[in-house]
Amino acid sequence: MNASGNKGRTLERAFDVLRALENARSPIRLSEVSRETGLHIATAQRIMATLVGSGYAQTSENGYTLGPVALAQAHAFVLQDPLVKAARPVLTELSDSTGLTASIFVRSGFDRILTARVEAPEPMRYQFPIGRRLPLDVGAGKPLLAHLTDEELQEYLEDYPGVRLASGEHQTSESLRAELSEIRESGYHLGVSERVLGTVSVAAVVRSARGEAAGVLNIVAHDDTVSVDTLRRRIPEVLRAAELIGQQI
Amino acid sequence: MNASGNKGRTLERAFDVLRALENARSPIRLSEVSRETGLHIATAQRIMATLVGSGYAQTSENGYTLGPVALAQAHAFVLQDPLVKAARPVLTELSDSTGLTASIFVRSGFDRILTARVEAPEPMRYQFPIGRRLPLDVGAGKPLLAHLTDEELQEYLEDYPGVRLASGEHQTSESLRAELSEIRESGYHLGVSERVLGTVSVAAVVRSARGEAAGVLNIVAHDDTVSVDTLRRRIPEVLRAAELIGQQI
DNA sequence: CAATGCCTCTCACTGAGTGATAGTTGCTCT
DNA sequence: AGAGCAACTATCACTCAGTGAGAGGCATTG
Numbered sequence: 001m002n003a004s005g006n007k008g009r010t011l012e013r014a015f016d017v018l019r020a021l022e023n024a025r026s027p028i029r030l031s032e033v034s035r036e037t038g039l040h041i042a043t044a045q046r047i048m049a050t051l052v053g054s055g056y057a058q059t060s061e062n063g064y065t066l067g068p069v070a071l072a073q074a075h076a077f078v079l080q081d082p083l084v085k086a087a088r089p090v091l092t093e094l095s096d097s098t099g100l101t102a103s104i105f106v107r108s109g110f111d112r113i114l115t116a117r118v119e120a121p122e123p124m125r126y127q128f129p130i131g132r133r134l135p136l137d138v139g140a141g142k143p144l145l146a147h148l149t150d151e152e153l154q155e156y157l158e159d160y161p162g163v164r165l166a167s168g169e170h171q172t173s174e175s176l177r178a179e180l181s182e183i184r185e186s187g188y189h190l191g192v193s194e195r196v197l198g199t200v201s202v203a204a205v206v207r208s209a210r211g212e213a214a215g216v217l218n219i220v221a222h223d224d225t226v227s228v229d230t231l232r233r234r235i236p237e238v239l240r241a242a243e244l245i246g247q248q249i
Numbered sequence: 250m251n252a253s254g255n256k257g258r259t260l261e262r263a264f265d266v267l268r269a270l271e272n273a274r275s276p277i278r279l280s281e282v283s284r285e286t287g288l289h290i291a292t293a294q295r296i297m298a299t300l301v302g303s304g305y306a307q308t309s310e311n312g313y314t315l316g317p318v319a320l321a322q323a324h325a326f327v328l329q330d331p332l333v334k335a336a337r338p339v340l341t342e343l344s345d346s347t348g349l350t351a352s353i354f355v356r357s358g359f360d361r362i363l364t365a366r367v368e369a370p371e372p373m374r375y376q377f378p379i380g381r382r383l384p385l386d387v388g389a390g391k392p393l394l395a396h397l398t399d400e401e402l403q404e405y406l407e408d409y410p411g412v413r414l415a416s417g418e419h420q421t422s423e424s425l426r427a428e429l430s431e432i433r434e435s436g437y438h439l440g441v442s443e444r445v446l447g448t449v450s451v452a453a454v455v456r457s458a459r460g461e462a463a464g465v466l467n468i469v470a471h472d473d474t475v476s477v478d479t480l481r482r483r484i485p486e487v488l489r490a491a492e493l494i495g496q497q498i
Numbered sequence: 499c500a501a502t503g504c505c506t507c508t509c510a511c512t513g514a515g516t517g518a519t520a521g522t523t524g525c526t527c528t
Numbered sequence: 529a530g531a532g533c534a535a536c537t538a539t540c541a542c543t544c545a546g547t548g549a550g551a552g553g554c555a556t557t558g
Contacts, residue, residue: 007545008545008546009544009545009546010545010546029535029536030535030536031534031535031536041535041536041537042537042538045536045537045538
């Protein structure tokens with residue numbers, strides 16, 4: 001569960017616990033936390049006590065959940081993160097000109113996290129989406145994968161199990177690898193029904209001034225209102241927007 | 250900076266660091282973190298390295314900021330927190346029937362955190378407000394103060410410096426204390442231009458089934474559209490809503 | 499080019515964190 | 529009712545992770 005080489009053990013263990021809480025949809029019991037994280041129950045208990053004491057977790061009727069401090073941290077994050085701040089006006093403009101939803105994701109471990117979004121006029125908002133974790137192997141995750149270091153990509157693909165896309169297509173380690181090198185050349189990714197059936201999207205990495213991949217920018221549409229060819233025409237716009245954001249960070 | 254009696258030192262220190270990051274409006278340097286938290290630079294540095302490694306912090310051009318993991322945690326929080334889940338439909342109804350913005354705050358240390366909000370039709374949204382930290386001594390914070398344990402309230406009022414309300418009135422330790430006992434009797438608080446000039450609000454604690462104060466519910470309005478007397482007529486509604494939420498948690 | 503400030507790294511010491519064990523509470527199933 | 533089980537809490541001796549003084553590197557500034 002904990003990949004690190006033993007630097008800051010206590011802290012990383014606590015973060016493992018927080019991650020276990022994050023993954024749970026409902027309150028989880030201490031014993032589950034212990035099982036999930038591989039920590040001794042006494043250790044899990046001590047950590048939990050501290051987490052609760054600091055508001056990072058809370059105890060409810062039948063188990064533990066995350067605490068409200070997470071919200072405060074998140075609030076501060078969106079106010080101070082350079083990428084989010086730089087992206088916001090650009091996303092707004094991109095969403096206006098395309099009529100679509102425009103988003104920014106950043107990589108976190110082997111996931112991506114939605115950090116900024118400007119919704120299309122017809123919002124179809126399910127739930128507050130900011131902060132949602134999504135996988136790297138579909139949709140806008142691919143450009144992020146494409147810019148990992150060789151070692152990281154190696155590690156990721158090592159035991160990549162493959163995935164069945166929403167289109168029905170099966171994505172293997174090989175097909176993914178091939179697609180990633182295409183993305184590296186073209187600078188963008190056009191996805192059709194990858195994570196969600198009936199959606200088409202264009203995504204491009206945002207490169208910081210120093211050339212690192214700081215995140216991905218993407219736009220999404222339903223394929224019943226926007227054809228793939230129509231979306232394809234938006235590619236230059238997306239690339240320009242991504243570059244514009246990158247210059248500012 | 251760290252009030253605790255030495256249980257989980259490393260962890261609490263890390264949280265102090267996170268709190269320092271949260272308070273900063275822009276990237277802060279390691280030495281500032283060290284100063285802010287009172288930690289030895291080497292210690293601060295080791296903790297920071299771990300935080301960055303886990304995505305709880307990130308290094309930008311000239312200093313550290315919070316990391317995107319905070320968002321993921323927050324996202325999970327709003328999906329799993331019993332209070333937020335129970336409150337949402339009630340807030341919606343209350344907002345609809347009053348035409349005002351309805352919110353839930355929970356206490357965290359000696360602050361309150363906005364955990365749920367349904368906006369009035371004319372949103373006047375400045376920035377994404379969820380997660381914002383606000384003080385306990387004004388507005389909807391008062392009902393939370395009113396339900397602290399005696400020791401906690403003692404501690405809070407011990408070196409309470411007083412505050413100048415937006416109305417111009419000066420709130421002292423004594424006037425606050427008196428107001429709190431009124432709130433304890435009546436069960437609600439009606440505030441006029443306390444935190445923000447020209448706003449009126451009604452707030453009531455949400456009591457869980459076990460009788461603990463789980464949070465506060467409030468509604469706010471501008472005093473140029475809603476008179477104090479008009480708002481006063483909404484008090485029973487607010488009390489009912491708070492109770493309704495409380496029953497479900 | 500000294501001086502200052504900010505950061506990184508090393509390393510010996512030590513007390514905070516650990517985890518096996520035992521005790522407690524509260525539930526379910528005879 | 530009480531035997532049996534599971535989840536949780538508390539204790540405590542051991543030891544290794546965390547600590548912090550110190551030294552060194554790298555910019556920036558006067």
